[in-house]
Amino acid sequence: MGDGSSTRSNSSNSSSEKPEWLQQYNLVGKIGEGTYGLVFLAKTKTPPKRPIAIKKFKQSKDGDGVSPTAIREIMLLREISHENVVKLVNVHINFADMSLYLAFDYAEYDLYEIIRHHRDKVGHSINTYTVKSLLWQLLNGLNYLHSNWIIHRDLKPSNILVMGDGEEHGIVKIADFGLARIYQAPLKPLSDNGVVVTIWYRAPELLLGSKHYTSAVDMWAVGCIFAELLTLKPLFQGAEAKSSQNPFQLDQLDKIFKILGHPTMDKWPTLVNLPHWQGDVQHIQAHKYDSVGLHNVVHLNQKSHAYDLLSKMLEYDPLKRITASQALEHEYFRMDPLPGRNAFVATQPMEKNVSYPTRPVDTNTDFEGTTSINPPQAVASGNVAGNMAGAHGMGNRSMPRPMVAHNMQRMQPQGMMAYNFPAQAGLNPSVPLQQQRGMAQPHQQQQLRRKDPGMGMSGYAPPNKSRRL
Ligand SMILES: Nc1ncnc2c1ncn2[C@@H]1O[C@H](COP(=O)(O)OP(=O)(O)OP(=O)(O)O)[C@@H](O)[C@H]1O
Numbered sequence: 001m002g003d004g005s006s007t008r009s010n011s012s013n014s015s016s017e018k019p020e021w022l023q024q025y026n027l028v029g030k031i032g033e034g035t036y037g038l039v040f041l042a043k044t045k046t047p048p049k050r051p052i053a054i055k056k057f058k059q060s061k062d063g064d065g066v067s068p069t070a071i072r073e074i075m076l077l078r079e080i081s082h083e084n085v086v087k088l089v090n091v092h093i094n095f096a097d098m099s100l101y102l103a104f105d106y107a108e109y110d111l112y113e114i115i116r117h118h119r120d121k122v123g124h125s126i127n128t129y130t131v132k133s134l135l136w137q138l139l140n141g142l143n144y145l146h147s148n149w150i151i152h153r154d155l156k157p158s159n160i161l162v163m164g165d166g167e168e169h170g171i172v173k174i175a176d177f178g179l180a181r182i183y184q185a186p187l188k189p190l191s192d193n194g195v196v197v198t199i200w201y202r203a204p205e206l207l208l209g210s211k212h213y214t215s216a217v218d219m220w221a222v223g224c225i226f227a228e229l230l231t232l233k234p235l236f237q238g239a240e241a242k243s244s245q246n247p248f249q250l251d252q253l254d255k256i257f258k259i260l261g262h263p264t265m266d267k268w269p270t271l272v273n274l275p276h277w278q279g280d281v282q283h284i285q286a287h288k289y290d291s292v293g294l295h296n297v298v299h300l301n302q303k304s305h306a307y308d309l310l311s312k313m314l315e316y317d318p319l320k321r322i323t324a325s326q327a328l329e330h331e332y333f334r335m336d337p338l339p340g341r342n343a344f345v346a347t348q349p350m351e352k353n354v355s356y357p358t359r360p361v362d363t364n365t366d367f368e369g370t371t372s373i374n375p376p377q378a379v380a381s382g383n384v385a386g387n388m389a390g391a392h393g394m395g396n397r398s399m400p401r402p403m404v405a406h407n408m409q410r411m412q413p414q415g416m417m418a419y420n421f422p423a424q425a426g427l428n429p430s431v432p433l434q435q436q437r438g439m440a441q442p443h444q445q446q447q448l449r450r451k452d453p454g455m456g457m458s459g460y461a462p463p464n465k466s467r468r469l
Helices: 020-024 068-077 111-122 128-147 216-231 250-260 269-273 275-279 281-285 294-298 305-313 324-328 382-394 413-417 442-451
Strands: 006-008 025-033 037-044 051-057 088-094 099-105 160-162 172-174 360-362 408-410
Touching (some): 020 025, 068 088, 128 160, 128 172, 128 324, 216 294, 250 294, 269 275
Parallel strands (some): 006 088
Antiparallel strands (some): 025 037, 051 099, 160 172, 360 408
16 A cells, blocks of 8 residues: 555456455454445555555446546556545556446545535534535635546535544545546436435536536536535435436426526527427426525525525535635635634634544455355444444435444544544644645646547547436
């Protein structure tokens, strides 16, 4: 670990053998399952034994595996370096079965769990300082990605990680950036693992059939996440249509229009060019929606800075939607409480600090996802069962996420104290965040653009085959 180099397995390796590259880790267990594979917690064997999240991508059913283009792009992702973007520390491609392992710095929390904890356990909203700090850092990381011509395309609460105890406590890390393009997500899950791809954070232009991704799709998702941080409920909770290859997500659009009102040519002149706007006259064009009003749903005063920022993120016309860089300059972030580097530690005496539960670890699953690596162990605390019950109730993160409660264990907090993260160009806690921006290094942007023009936004449309919108 540490050299960040990718490794190639011997072609003689069978898919069931543990690749040599993985032998530098002690596997702790499975921490999650997404659309494209499993996520494991491991620790480096050599001191300082730091935690690593290893994401194993499943082989697709049609066997198209990892293409050379995907591999090239993953290599580029290794060059991404920003405090608010999770660090990809290693890549392993097992050429025997074209399975892919990506090793990332481990983050103890994510927004999905933080929101769920407040909703189900804490019983009160997330304090303003924490919401503002989480949002500011999310925008800061996104601004960096966008200035490096990377569009995330699958932003949602479970992809927004927050660091646990240690030097980076309370720092937001955007995860899964760039992977959406490689795997055509959120359009084409690679296997039937029972996990549903969420459409709740999907921008209206995509729902209406736009083939072009711009960074504005990420800003729509940030707006949805901001609203969810405020209310603890997903803002537009549509039911996904799955019947055909390219389903028209009418229910999701319906949920959006009911809150924001019917989009008009006035507000969004290029609307008429979108395929589903043209194609579905009956439901989309002709139906007239009376807007409930966003302010009523998120319980914000229409004159507040928070409302102003949120409504600019949820602007229908992608060309008018606020950018990450503009959002960082918004008045909302200049008003007390100012955002901070540690989103969990409130500076105001009135704001309560909340302890969030650490990630449950399924110690009964190995890298293959099936074999027992440890004898099943008793649940350490009642919290775990409670936590898992909540997980089942909610389904997979954004939707169903099955895990077996009796095999789940929690990392001990003292274990987490031992983490020794490498120094990064970080924020100075004593300097207001607004003065610490500009971490997107121009020379690095140039490098990325030079190396792969495909990273440019214009070339950032997903491949055309087998897309599901
Ligand atoms: N670097 C990391 N550190 C800690 N946990 C992580 C890390 N990366 C991902 N996770 C967690 O692993 C779980 C599964 O992640 P994954 O990205 O595979 O799925 P997802 O985002 O929930 O869904 P989808 O696959 O549809 O995007 C999530 O709980 C996520 O927060």
